[in-house]
Amino acid sequence: MDFKELNMEQRPANKLSSESILEALGTYNQMARSVWPPFNSDAGYDEISLRVKRGEGAYLEDCRGSLLFDGISGLWNVPLGYSNEIIKEAIRSQLVELPSCSLIVGETEIANEAASLILQRCEMDGGRVFFSNDGSEAIESAIKIARHHFYAQGRANKKIILSCRDSYHGMTMGALSVTGISEDKWQFGSPLPDIYQVASPYDLLENDPCKFVYEILNAIRFYGKENIAAIVLEPVFAVAGIVKIPPGTLKDISNICKSNDILLIIDEVTTGVYRGSSHFLFSAGHDVIPDIVVLAKALTNGYVPLGATVAAKHIFDSVERSGVGLMHGHTFSGNPLAMAACRAMLSQVASGESDVVALHLANAATNYIGKSKAFKGFRVSQAMLGVDLDLELENMTTAGVSNLAKKIRITCREKGYVVRPTYGGKTFNFLPMYISSEDQIVGLIRSFVNVAEEMINEMRDASR
Known part of the structure; x- marks a missing residue:
């Protein structure tokens, strides 16, 4: 046809x-x-x-x-649709040259090139990209990295992760634990410990961003900043119905995290790659640079599964100083076909796309x-x-x-x-x-x- x-x-x-x-x-x-x-x-x-x-x-x-x-x-x-020949040809060529290689086994040039492009687009020079297979795995990686960041500093007590009610971050157990939609959880038993939901995007729907920020502040006081590793946040609550965090509110939360030594993890799985903003990252358009960014979905135009957890330089450096590195990975981390698709995607998609x-x-x-x-x-x-x-x-x-x-x-x-x-x-x-x-x-x-x-x-x- x-x-x-x-x-x-x-x-x-x-x-x-x-x-x-x-x-x-x-x-x-x-x-x-x-x-x-x-x-x-x-x-x-x-x-x-x-x-x-x-x-x-x-x-x-x-x-x-x-x-x-x-x-x-x-x-x-x-x-970019189902017919993007630039991405398709990149996958075909990579299939001939090197169809499979786990980063656990060996480093590849194509993985470094894809990671470099991601860092450039995220404006996180000196950071590192941890590759996985989808958004859920990328969130899991972000949680582990955040906790390891403080463990490496001798502050293992800082392990609580805060997220928002009615947020969605994925369906693997760690990602599901930070997801704030109860209907997604009841079949699967108890979530991971030390994870709590606080503010709701419906506060924003009711035009009450101050309440949203206040709930986060109140949670920090209740659990104690000395016990909290990170806040996981969607800049646009997609599953909840495209509820956008006001620019000033996002900046306020970023400042709160900095002043309390809490990492800010921004979930840009849906909003990234110009979907939620004219910028590559929604957060970049609002003068916010997260400690960790989570990407997936559009990174390969959906042609090959890929998730990316992008950590700022200071996060990577602290984990490296632990002397043991990050004890985490996947068989398909950095799969060459996904890397080729990602490189082709990011080489053509542009600001204002x-x-x-x-x-x-x-x-x-x-x-x-x-x-x-x-x-x-x-x-x-x-x-x-x-x-x-x-x-x-x-x-x-x-x-x-x-x-x-x-x-x-x-x-x-x-x-x-x-x-x-x-x-x-x-x-x-x-x-x-x-x-x-x-x-x-x-x-x-x-x-x-x-x-x-x-x-x-x-x-x-x-x-x-």
């Missing part, structure tokens, strides 16, 4: 009803599935799973040959979401948009919210768009690719608004 960068509003809608999509998916899944689906049951996955055949540009093609505009960039990690799509996204949100009564509101941070459904119905249960979000998701797919709810279905996040055109963004948002309005209005009418 020949892919084209189509205006989705001009393209005929897929001629399949929601019921026929579910029926086809159910039959296909019963025959073909051997994978264990993430974040779902097998039955639930049957209803929402998208059977992808291939991708090109900003589009996916499913197993029935339908074209779908991707409104979430894979899973927020493919900003997301500025145009960010403008289109903000305009579309204002013109369509802002004028609709189906939504409580929306928030934009560069090329990230969070939209809250207006669900003020007395009989709206948690299951009801989830089912509504599922129906919106499936119906949007029927109309040719990939969308995905977050936070129990109350919010939809849109993170389109930087290569998306204005017509594509407008089509995405307009279609979503039409679908959501129709379904929410039906619910309101039924409740009267």
